[in-house]
Amino acid sequence: MTTFAEKEGMTRRQFFKGTGILFVSAVFMGVFSKIGFDAYAASDEYIAKRAAGLYSLDESMTLRKSHLNPEIAQIYKDFLSPGEVKPLTAKSERLLHTRYGNEIPALIEELKNPNATAENEAA
């Protein structure tokens, strides 16, 4: 039985075609990667500058910790935990904590009927 097989190796034309495709792919990927690496470096630089800005802003503040802020302490004394500075009360959690996802419909209801919530709390 005869077994046919392709001739190994390549012609000059095939070599140039294969090399051409590899070259075009490499240039395409190289340009894309260069844009990416440049944007990455620029982004890193921006992040470093932003972080330095925030730190210097923070260092220049008189009050750097929220629990030492007399105004916040006063809000707790007057309203969130009357008579004392006590974090994490039901009222402070409800009013100060951000709500997400599935909690949003209940929040919308609460905002529409604030009295109902107050009555519930009173009860």
Next chain:
Amino acid sequence: MSTEHVNGKVLKHGTQTRTMHWIHLVAFIVLGLTGIGFYWDIAGIASIFGGPANASLVHRWTGVVFTVGPLFYILLNFDRFARFIDTIGSFSKEDFAWLKVMGGYLPFIKVDEVPAQDKYNAGQKMLGWMIIIGCILIILTGFPMWLWRHSMSAVFLNICYNIHFWTAMIMILLVAGHFFLAAIHPKSRVEFASMMIDGYIDAEISAHHNGKWFTQLEKTE
């Protein structure tokens, strides 16, 4: 098209080509499956890979295999790659004639004789280019989504996600069509064993489906 009876076998795909095809196929299936699982948030698919976090890891590292596999093949078998590119990059009048009758695959186009084809017919040539371009796009958009996601703008990443997703969808459809024609369709399913098993195909089938190429093989014998 040769009509005479031809005896013998043709070695159509070498061992390394078949190995690369297998590696790329398995990687493609894993990537497609995990990718579909992410996009439509299908818990059942994520569970196969040990949960969403593991599925994500599997997707990324299989992506590395998907990239490095063909690259190694090209570097180690440059002559085969060059011949492949030469074949799929040459569109002759027989190829256009083949496209006009869709290779005789469509039942409503009556064809007496399909024009003689190269090692790959015009449809396979077009598929070859689409797979090459698709792979480059998927690789180019995949790695930034993994490695640069904390540093790139949301707009850039969104473009990457969209190109990645739509290219993957088109590739999945192309590969499904490729599988149907190469493994199921009665006219061409004999091709399956030549790529997936031993690399050989009957000379008579080659003479019939790839007449131009077979004539060259006969000359070199």
